[in-house]
Amino acid sequence: MTQEPETVAVVGGTGDQGFGLALRWAKAGRHVLIGSRVRARAEEAAAKVKAAVGNSARVEGSENADVVARATLVVLSVPFEAQIATLKAVRTAWRPGQILVDLTVPLEASFGGSPTRVLKVWAGSAAEQAAQHVPENISVVGAFHNIGAHALQEIQHEVECDVIVCGDNAEARGRVRPWVEAIPGCRYVDGGKLENARIVESLTALLIGINRRYKVPGAGLRITGLPH
Amino acid sequence: MTQEPETVAVVGGTGDQGFGLALRWAKAGRHVLIGSRVRARAEEAAAKVKAAVGNSARVEGSENADVVARATLVVLSVPFEAQIATLKAVRTAWRPGQILVDLTVPLEASFGGSPTRVLKVWAGSAAEQAAQHVPENISVVGAFHNIGAHALQEIQHEVECDVIVCGDNAEARGRVRPWVEAIPGCRYVDGGKLENARIVESLTALLIGINRRYKVPGAGLRITGLPH
Amino acid sequence: MTQEPETVAVVGGTGDQGFGLALRWAKAGRHVLIGSRVRARAEEAAAKVKAAVGNSARVEGSENADVVARATLVVLSVPFEAQIATLKAVRTAWRPGQILVDLTVPLEASFGGSPTRVLKVWAGSAAEQAAQHVPENISVVGAFHNIGAHALQEIQHEVECDVIVCGDNAEARGRVRPWVEAIPGCRYVDGGKLENARIVESLTALLIGINRRYKVPGAGLRITGLPH
Amino acid sequence: MTQEPETVAVVGGTGDQGFGLALRWAKAGRHVLIGSRVRARAEEAAAKVKAAVGNSARVEGSENADVVARATLVVLSVPFEAQIATLKAVRTAWRPGQILVDLTVPLEASFGGSPTRVLKVWAGSAAEQAAQHVPENISVVGAFHNIGAHALQEIQHEVECDVIVCGDNAEARGRVRPWVEAIPGCRYVDGGKLENARIVESLTALLIGINRRYKVPGAGLRITGLPH
Numbered sequence: 074m075t076q077e078p079e080t081v082a083v084v085g086g087t088g089d090q091g092f093g094l095a096l097r098w099a100k101a102g103r104h105v106l107i108g109s110r111v112r113a114r115a116e117e118a119a120a121k122v123k124a125a126v127g128n129s130a131r132v133e134g135s136e137n138a139d140v141v142a143r144a145t146l147v148v149l150s151v152p153f154e155a156q157i158a159t160l161k162a163v164r165t166a167w168r169p170g171q172i173l174v175d176l177t178v179p180l181e182a183s184f185g186g187s188p189t190r191v192l193k194v195w196a197g198s199a200a201e202q203a204a205q206h207v208p209e210n211i212s213v214v215g216a217f218h219n220i221g222a223h224a225l226q227e228i229q230h231e232v233e234c235d236v237i238v239c240g241d242n243a244e245a246r247g248r249v250r251p252w253v254e255a256i257p258g259c260r261y262v263d264g265g266k267l268e269n270a271r272i273v274e275s276l277t278a279l280l281i282g283i284n285r286r287y288k289v290p291g292a293g294l295r296i297t298g299l300p301h
Numbered sequence: 302m303t304q305e306p307e308t309v310a311v312v313g314g315t316g317d318q319g320f321g322l323a324l325r326w327a328k329a330g331r332h333v334l335i336g337s338r339v340r341a342r343a344e345e346a347a348a349k350v351k352a353a354v355g356n357s358a359r360v361e362g363s364e365n366a367d368v369v370a371r372a373t374l375v376v377l378s379v380p381f382e383a384q385i386a387t388l389k390a391v392r393t394a395w396r397p398g399q400i401l402v403d404l405t406v407p408l409e410a411s412f413g414g415s416p417t418r419v420l421k422v423w424a425g426s427a428a429e430q431a432a433q434h435v436p437e438n439i440s441v442v443g444a445f446h447n448i449g450a451h452a453l454q455e456i457q458h459e460v461e462c463d464v465i466v467c468g469d470n471a472e473a474r475g476r477v478r479p480w481v482e483a484i485p486g487c488r489y490v491d492g493g494k495l496e497n498a499r500i501v502e503s504l505t506a507l508l509i510g511i512n513r514r515y516k517v518p519g520a521g522l523r524i525t526g527l528p529h
Numbered sequence: 530m531t532q533e534p535e536t537v538a539v540v541g542g543t544g545d546q547g548f549g550l551a552l553r554w555a556k557a558g559r560h561v562l563i564g565s566r567v568r569a570r571a572e573e574a575a576a577k578v579k580a581a582v583g584n585s586a587r588v589e590g591s592e593n594a595d596v597v598a599r600a601t602l603v604v605l606s607v608p609f610e611a612q613i614a615t616l617k618a619v620r621t622a623w624r625p626g627q628i629l630v631d632l633t634v635p636l637e638a639s640f641g642g643s644p645t646r647v648l649k650v651w652a653g654s655a656a657e658q659a660a661q662h663v664p665e666n667i668s669v670v671g672a673f674h675n676i677g678a679h680a681l682q683e684i685q686h687e688v689e690c691d692v693i694v695c696g697d698n699a700e701a702r703g704r705v706r707p708w709v710e711a712i713p714g715c716r717y718v719d720g721g722k723l724e725n726a727r728i729v730e731s732l733t734a735l736l737i738g739i740n741r742r743y744k745v746p747g748a749g750l751r752i753t754g755l756p757h
Numbered sequence: 758m759t760q761e762p763e764t765v766a767v768v769g770g771t772g773d774q775g776f777g778l779a780l781r782w783a784k785a786g787r788h789v790l791i792g793s794r795v796r797a798r799a800e801e802a803a804a805k806v807k808a809a810v811g812n813s814a815r816v817e818g819s820e821n822a823d824v825v826a827r828a829t830l831v832v833l834s835v836p837f838e839a840q841i842a843t844l845k846a847v848r849t850a851w852r853p854g855q856i857l858v859d860l861t862v863p864l865e866a867s868f869g870g871s872p873t874r875v876l877k878v879w880a881g882s883a884a885e886q887a888a889q890h891v892p893e894n895i896s897v898v899g900a901f902h903n904i905g906a907h908a909l910q911e912i913q914h915e916v917e918c919d920v921i922v923c924g925d926n927a928e929a930r931g932r933v934r935p936w937v938e939a940i941p942g943c944r945y946v947d948g949g950k951l952e953n954a955r956i957v958e959s960l961t962a963l964l965i966g967i968n969r970r971y972k973v974p975g976a977g978l979r980i981t982g983l984p985h
Contacts, residue, residue: 154610157641181651183640185613186658189493191500193421193649195637195952197881202642224526233525237507265417265510268879272419272500272507279465279500282493283524293525296508297461298452298517382838385869409879412867413841414886421877423724423865425653430870496651645949647956649877680982689981693963721873721966728875728956728963735921735956736980738949745982752967753917753977754908 080104081252082144084137084151084159087118090176091150093225094217094256095122099130100228101255106133108140110162115140125228141166146252148174148217153183153199160206169210172245174252175203175270176217178277189282191275200239200270214240214249215270218277220259221284221291231258234293237273239264262296309480310372312336312365312379312387315346318404319378321453322445322484323350327358328456329483334361336368338390343368353456369394374480376402376445381411381427388434397438400473402480403431403498404445406505417510419503428467428498442468442477443498446505448487449512449519459486462521465501467492490524537708538600540564540593540607540615543574546632547606549681550673550712551578555586556684557711562589564596566618571596581684597622602708604630604673609639609655616662625666628701630708631659631726632673634733645738647731656695656726670696670705671726674733676715677740677747687714690749693729695720718752764788765936766828768821768835768843771802774860775834777909778901778940779806783814784912785939790817792824794846799824809912825850830936832858832901837867837883844890853894856929858936859887859954860901862961873966875959884923884954898924898933899954902961904943905968905975915942918977921957923948946980 081098085091086107099105099122107122109115115134122132141147141163151159156177177199181190196202200215207213216238224232236253238261240246246263253261264273276294283292309326313319314335327333327350335350337343343362350360369375369391379387384405405427409418424430428443435441444466452460464481466489468474474491481489492501504522511520537554541547542563555561555578563578565571571590578588597603597619607615612633633655637646652658656671663669672694680688692709694717696702702719709717720729732750739748765782769775770791783789783806791806793799799818806816825831825847835843840861861883865874880886884899891897900922908916920937922945924930930947937945948957960978967976 154640161641179648184610185617186651189497190651192635192651193877195642195646195648195881197879262511263514264507265514269417269507269510272503275500275503279492279497280524282497283490283527286491286493287527289526289528291526295523295525296511297521297523298519299511299515300517382868389869407876412838413845414879418879420863420879421649423653423870423874423876425651645953718967719970720963721970725873725963725966728959731956731959735948735953738953739946739980739983742947742949743983745984747982749981751979751981752964753979754973754975755967755971756973 079145080106080143081146081148082106082108082140083148084108084141084163085149087114088150089222090225091148092118093222094148094150095132096125096228097225097256098252099132100126102131103255104131106135106140106144108135108137110137112136138163138166142168144171146172146174146248148176149203150176153177153179156199156203157206160203167208167211171211172248173203173207173211173213174217174249175200175213175215177203178218178274180278189278189285191278197268198270198274200267200274204267212240212242212245213267214238214245215267215273216249216253218274219280219294224291224293232256232293233258235260235262235295237262237264239267239270239273241267262299307373308332308334308371309374309376310334310336310368311376312369312391313377315342316378317450318453319376320346321450322376322378323360324353324456325453325484326480327360328354330359331483332359334363334368334372336363336365338365340364366391366394370396372399374400374402374476376404377431378404381405381407384427384431385434388431395436395439399439400476401431401435401439401441402445402477403428403441403443405431406446406502408506417506417513419506425496426498426502428495428502432495440468440470440473441495442466442473443495443501444477444481446502447508447522452519452521460484460521461486463488463490463524465490465492467495467498467501469495535601536560536562536599537602537604538562538564538596539604540597540619541605543570544606545678546681547604548574549678550604550606551588552581552684553681553712554708555588556582558587559711560587562591562596562600564591564593566593568592594619594622598624600627602628602630602704604632605659606632609633609635612655612659613662616659623664623667627667628704629659629663629667629669630673630705631656631669631671633659634674634730636734645734645741647734653724654726654730656723656730660723668696668698668701669723670694670701671723671729672705672709674730675736675750680747680749688712688749689714691716691718691752693718693720695723695726695729697723763829764790764827765830765832766790766792766824767832768792768825768847769833771798772834773906774909775832776802777906778832778834779816780809780912781909781940782936783816784810786815787939788815790819790824790828792819792821794821796820822847822850826852828855830856830858830932832860833887834860837861837863840883840887841890844887851892851895855895856932857887857891857895857897858901858933859884859897859899861887862902862958864962873962873969875962881952882954882958884951884958888951896924896926896929897951898922898929899951899957900933900937902958903964903978908975908977916940916977917942919944919946919980921946921948923951923954923957925951946983
């Protein structure tokens, strides 16, 4: 079995980070479906992707439930406060074998506070919360939390960041690897169980604070000491 | 004002990580006081440091309260479950202007669970908890959480890890910088407020999990995208 | 000094619980200012209070910032997700000596989840979070979390519930006592420091779950074993 | 099926709260096994129970693993820091169909801090943590957290406290009911899912604070508004 024919849906792909991922994957020749609550906005984002990476890009825009139904990998990139509502809205679109890749970070900024602080959700992490709002036969993986929108959208530059991938199903984590490696500069790091997303998500708030203190657009991280 | 004449006390310096730091600083020519509840154990650790880095090493061992009283920088490196008791035991030894550098990580392993999980203390982080158990005129800084004992003790190798330093007092954070830079391979990263130690501490549990999954002795981390 | 001439502002007094408190205090003859983002809605709520408890009720409606400026006691009764934004909006209206009584409960329902679960905010509790968004000379107290809107609005019945009052300033806690005792059936319980609001807030989620399991409109609680 | 012939094991029954429960159940004529790490201490506690409630009391003392193996209901009443180790030590003693009733409260006092504060464990609550350390076929229920040792040991007086019982298995919650009702003054309250133990456990810390502020030996709580 090969990963190549997989199609990714980016739910919330009109937002900064989701759009950045769509750009990167389209540039890598992947089939990308951009989802939005409003079809027209998704189509507009798809057109912007084509404008940026070329007309041969395989990218389409549609409503969230529609892109979920058509993809093998579903990336959820919405603000934390919209996560549950979005998952409820697409609840019936899932098909067995799909994977949900959750990027959500529960920043305090979601309800008027600071983007350098996180809240602790009852489920533990946003990713574990997501898992409570998809059918049981959908594997949930947390990933891509720590890459900022700026780094993704600067498509002429490599992204200098490891992607720590957490999920209870090791095979599902593995299926995310080629999507990580399709982005130049990104390295896949096995983050283990989904519960570890608690830590990986919170790292985003730390990086946002580092961006502010160092006046840089997109601090990232590398894990050192791994085998080559 | 120069940092050079500062003396560091490593409370809990007979433990793996504290001993590693003592080794590194002694090797760098710094004046190091190793503290322990039992003086003889501290002296023994000091002797081991000398055996490793040479007899000219400026290292001594004594009881915790004694080393606290004599140092400018006090590093606390004890297991989480001993943190409050240790701070209570040295409570009267502090002098104004000293800095407490807390390395404590509230691992679930502290009470029989897993070292890949953290607990959330009432104060927010172990470092913020420490701040509630020192006199008000002592600045508390969290640092060095993410460097494993193994990496520290392999003194012939560089430590491949950034040290994220958190503390409410920017001057206190700055005073920790030369101690970071005295360890080859370590880079100082300004972690901002003490409350950010919540995230930095939890990162240790993530790195421990990575060590296990990748079968490596000491994964670390680098922040990318910072100015050179 | 007597508490009688104090005026209460109920920010968010058009919501179910805030309106219930306004009703109770108006019925007790207190001077009540109902606040809303939209003046007309506040005036409408004030009219409803008069319709319910009689035209002699001393109740007025106005914009949030206006009622904050005119009250001695300011009760904040808005959904969790609006708490910080509301406090930012009235930030300049405060005068020294005023007390903020925060009723906010960080229910998961605030962002699409369950009302029987709470999230843990960075500040510890919603009340501690509130304290970070008012001027330093405003005392913050958490109270009234555990009385449901239904019990408050059934003004012909007593409210069968203790009110646990938390706040770092004991005098401020005490100033809330007459407002508790103005509601028939309510008893003041000294909840100690503001940080204890973490527990008291979460109790609301437990009571909501009990309401559901027992199919009752408003479970409450009594502390037993106190001196008479 | 009747609950009467059930036997309760109180692991940690030599501690204040566990001993209090053993006393109460022995007084009610139930069959009680007191467990301890050291058999002699358990036997001593059993003798004290007999001295207090009469020689006809059906109470025995033995090692923890032994009493677990012989009981239908196993009550775990050990300090938080000993919970995981105790469960690991009795791991092989369980038989299908048994119920674990966890009383553990993760007080900050467990590691040198205050008994009026709780820590948040990775699993969510101490009860959920317990569930990760028993075989899968053992139902875990959280209960009896809010009754202090003093109230239990004053066997000539009723205990003025509701017992909120949380557990994912409704039948298991129900099997705890007769053990609640065997203690005069205690009322069973259905606390719903095990996850709700997070709130019920933390309530204990609040009650301890109330004990201190009001200088009373054992504040408890009653839920109001329930059907009669």
